[in-house]
Amino acid sequence: MRTVIFFLLAVSLVVLQTTILQFGPGWFRAPDLVFILVSFIAYRFDWLRGLMLVFGCGWMMDVVAASSPGVFVFEYLLVFLALSVLAKNSPVKESDYQIPLVAWFIT
Amino acid sequence: MNTQAKDRKSRAKPLRFRTLLLFLLILSLCLVLFASTLGGRFGAFHQMTLEALGPLQSAVSRVTAEVGRVWDSYIDLVHVRQENVRLKTLLVAYEEELAKYRESYATYLRLQEELSFRQATDFPPLTARVIGRDPAFWFHTIIVDRGETDGVMEGMVALTAQGVVGQVIQVSSNYSKILLAIAPSSAIDVLIQKNRVRGILKGAGQDGYVLHYVLKKADVGRGDHVVTAGIGGLFASGVPVGVVSDVQRQKRGMFLEIAVEPTVDFQRLEFVQLNLSLQQSVSQERIVPGGR
Numbered sequence: 001m002r003t004v005i006f007f008l009l010a011v012s013l014v015v016l017q018t019t020i021l022q023f024g025p026g027w028f029r030a031p032d033l034v035f036i037l038v039s040f041i042a043y044r045f046d047w048l049r050g051l052m053l054v055f056g057c058g059w060m061m062d063v064v065a066a067s068s069p070g071v072f073v074f075e076y077l078l079v080f081l082a083l084s085v086l087a088k089n090s091p092v093k094e095s096d097y098q099i100p101l102v103a104w105f106i107t
Numbered sequence: 108m109n110t111q112a113k114d115r116k117s118r119a120k121p122l123r124f125r126t127l128l129l130f131l132l133i134l135s136l137c138l139v140l141f142a143s144t145l146g147g148r149f150g151a152f153h154q155m156t157l158e159a160l161g162p163l164q165s166a167v168s169r170v171t172a173e174v175g176r177v178w179d180s181y182i183d184l185v186h187v188r189q190e191n192v193r194l195k196t197l198l199v200a201y202e203e204e205l206a207k208y209r210e211s212y213a214t215y216l217r218l219q220e221e222l223s224f225r226q227a228t229d230f231p232p233l234t235a236r237v238i239g240r241d242p243a244f245w246f247h248t249i250i251v252d253r254g255e256t257d258g259v260m261e262g263m264v265a266l267t268a269q270g271v272v273g274q275v276i277q278v279s280s281n282y283s284k285i286l287l288a289i290a291p292s293s294a295i296d297v298l299i300q301k302n303r304v305r306g307i308l309k310g311a312g313q314d315g316y317v318l319h320y321v322l323k324k325a326d327v328g329r330g331d332h333v334v335t336a337g338i339g340g341l342f343a344s345g346v347p348v349g350v351v352s353d354v355q356r357q358k359r360g361m362f363l364e365i366a367v368e369p370t371v372d373f374q375r376l377e378f379v380q381l382n383l384s385l386q387q388s389v390s391q392e393r394i395v396p397g398g399r
Contacts, residue, residue, distance in 0.1 A: 015160065019167040047129060063156040064164070069149060081133055085126075 003049045006041065007056055013037055014060045034061055038076045042083035054080040221378050224268035229343065231383040233257060235265075235283070237376045247290035247312065249273075251379060254281040258383055262341070265379040270347035270370040271295065271335060272379050283381075287373055288348070289315060296339060297348055299325070300332040308333065308348060308367060316349050318365035325363065327354055333367050 013033040021030035034057050041050050041057075058073030066072050225232050235257075239250035253259045255278050265272040265285045273293065277284040286293060293310040297318065306321040321327060331351040337344025349367035356363060 011160070011163070015163045015167050019164050020171050051133065059152075060156060060160060063153050064160055069153055077133065077136075081130060085130070 003045075003053060006037075006045075006053055010034065010037055010053060010057045011060065014057070014064060017061075018064050034076075035079070038079055039083055042080045043087045047084065050080060050084065051077070217377065220268045221380070224266075225380060228266075228380065228382075232380040233259065233383050235259075235379050235381055237379065238282070247287050247310070248276070249285050249287065249376060249379075251283050251285060251381075252281065253381060254279050254283055256280050259283045259381055264342055264382040266346065266382065267371055267376070267379055269372070270349070271342065272371055272373075272376065274341075275381065285379070288371075289313075289369060289373060295342065295348065296336040297333050298336045298344075299327055299351075300334045300345075302326055305336060306365070311366075314366065315352070315369045316367035318351070318367050319362065321363045321365055322361060323356060323363055327351060327363060327365060329354065 017030070017033050021033075038054050038057055041053050045053065054076045055073060058076035061072035061076075062069045221234070225234065233253055235251035235253040237249050238252050241248040241250075251265075259275060259278050261275055261278055263275040265275065271288050273285045273287040273290070275283050276286045287310070288295060288308075289310040289312060291310050291312060295308045296305070297308045298305055299321070302325070304321055304325045304327065306318045308316045308318050311317045316333075318333065329351055332347065333349045333351065335342040335344055335346040335348060347370045349369045351365055352368040353366040354363055355365075
């Protein structure tokens, strides 16, 4: 269920990224929402579901944005792998690190 | 303790190996995918995905465009309001400026007229500014800023380009009081310009003048010009005084009742020309006895 919800979220973010956020003024640097989602997936999902979601994100971005299909899939999968390895082998998941990180993020 | 450590090591080795294997597998999958899409191939699955995402993008774009249009309209409205306020302020400023220019132009015309009159007079004129009025008696006297030091004497005549204003009745060093010709105590010898019929013009206050002693048989009508007769030497002959505004023929009596409207607007007097010839004649009279 969570995977489906995140897939729909990914679809929404791809659509938002390629429509609304393109209308901002020149000085407005639109955040790469899909990239943030990929990072979050790498941090929260297991390998199989994470790979499926990230592949879906890359696929959709390839379709709507890439001039050469495959670039986004490759990029997102690499990012996912790198972040997954980092997240699973680092102590960041522990609450001792998370609380200061959340506080830093909020401020 | 040693046995536990050995167990951990023996479990960690296959785990690390499996992770590495998975990593390599995924990396090779990525490379295969990337290689398969090189060359710009846009396959059926790509097309299906685009067909699925296209309507969503279209809907969001349409809504975004509509919201943008509404926002732009709002911004335009705000700008129009600001522009409106600015233009209104500008308009007020320009209207004030225009009023100043109008006033200046009116003053210029008036002064031009006074100058022309002054240049055309056959007497030595002295321009005097009206500085005060007597409202209690309906403007029958005015105060001007010329007095004895300027050569003004009692009895001098005040005129404008429009006609007779009145006569100086009181003089101080620097100021004089003029009795207006429309005062009830004022009387001037006049003529109907078209047929030279004589009469005595008396002041009637706010009603202007009343012309007395014109016989009923005289041909007098509305619009006839009334000028000074020049009898007595106070006024030169032919100076405009007024225009006949009404003629009444009563059954009884010998004379007509004639109302005359002044040519001078007494309520808007700003400058008058004083005739200094009286001073010259008095001076000559004084010189003559002294010379003897």
